[in-house]
Amino acid sequence: MSQGKRTFLVLLGVPGAGKGTQARLLESDLGLPQISTGDIFRYNLKNDTELGLLAKSYMDKGDLVPDDVTIRMVEDRLQREDCAGGAIMDGFPRNLFQARAFDAMTADSGGVSLVPMITISDEEAMRRITGRRVCRSCGEVYHVEFNPPKQEGICDKDGGELYLRNDDTPETVRNRLYVYYKQTSPLVGYYFAHDLLFEIDGNRAIETVQTELKTLLAGGEKVT
Ligand code: AP5
Ligand code: MG
Numbered sequence: 001m002s003q004g005k006r007t008f009l010v011l012l013g014v015p016g017a018g019k020g021t022q023a024r025l026l027e028s029d030l031g032l033p034q035i036s037t038g039d040i041f042r043y044n045l046k047n048d049t050e051l052g053l054l055a056k057s058y059m060d061k062g063d064l065v066p067d068d069v070t071i072r073m074v075e076d077r078l079q080r081e082d083c084a085g086g087a088i089m090d091g092f093p094r095n096l097f098q099a100r101a102f103d104a105m106t107a108d109s110g111g112v113s114l115v116p117m118i119t120i121s122d123e124e125a126m127r128r129i130t131g132r133r134v135c136r137s138c139g140e141v142y143h144v145e146f147n148p149p150k151q152e153g154i155c156d157k158d159g160g161e162l163y164l165r166n167d168d169t170p171e172t173v174r175n176r177l178y179v180y181y182k183q184t185s186p187l188v189g190y191y192f193a194h195d196l197l198f199e200i201d202g203n204r205a206i207e208t209v210q211t212e213l214k215t216l217l218a219g220g221e222k223v224t
Helices: 019-030 037-046 050-059 067-078 096-109 122-130 170-184 186-193 206-217
Strands: 007-011 034-036 086-090 115-119 132-135 141-143 197-201
Touching: 007 019, 007 096, 019 034, 019 086, 019 141, 019 206, 034 037, 034 067, 037 050, 037 067, 037 086, 050 067, 067 096, 096 186, 115 186, 115 206, 122 132, 122 170, 170 186, 186 197, 197 206
Parallel strands: 007 086, 007 115, 034 086, 115 197
Antiparallel strands: 132 141
């Protein structure tokens, strides 16, 4: 069955580039939900589901969760009503197999609309990830130095406890970066070839990156 045109943004970037931070800021502006596969796995883990337990064994090492499980999970998520207009994809697709599956999933509604790629150095990624703190209840993302909460250890939004993700240790981050270059970076060529890729310098303040993303989405200059 053919659906109307929908908007699907795919945010690319190394771990720590700011995909989650930017996606959350864009949500209300675009009226589209952020779909973070990492967040969905963490939600499942928190609730002790079978999927959560399976995902944990991969996530703790910084490896990708198997494609069949991940793709099925995204297919289910896209059925929800809040995706009627599309979605902001954060952390999916993450390899060529997933990218092709996503193309098939969205073919009826116009496919992927745009792929903003947020670039930062590996050193910056390490700084950002090891200083990151996440709200245990609502998932809001902070940084102890670059984006601190008003009160240390407490979420500004809902007062939840802030924690350090299990996979945010230097050793796991190194493997996540390796996995990114090996498995996810081929998507750069894939989306470039489809004329969908736009590079955004992520080494600037969160608000500056957000403004540039909005300009890009409003049909502004190609930012490469
Ligand atoms: P996932 O949760 O997606 O983690 P990731 O890709 O490693 O990305 P991060 O969440 O670490 O970084 P981000 O770009 O969102 O940065 P953030 O905005 O938080 O995946 C986790 C795991 O789940 C994977 O390793 C894998 O096992 C599994 N998984 C997920 N998706 C999968 C898939 N499709 N297939 C298979 N497995 C999958 O920002 C980072 C920090 O920097 C924060 O502290 C933030 O406050 C700060 N910050 C952000 N922007 C700025 C800025 N401009 N200036 C200064 N500080 C900033
Ligand atoms: Mg994230």
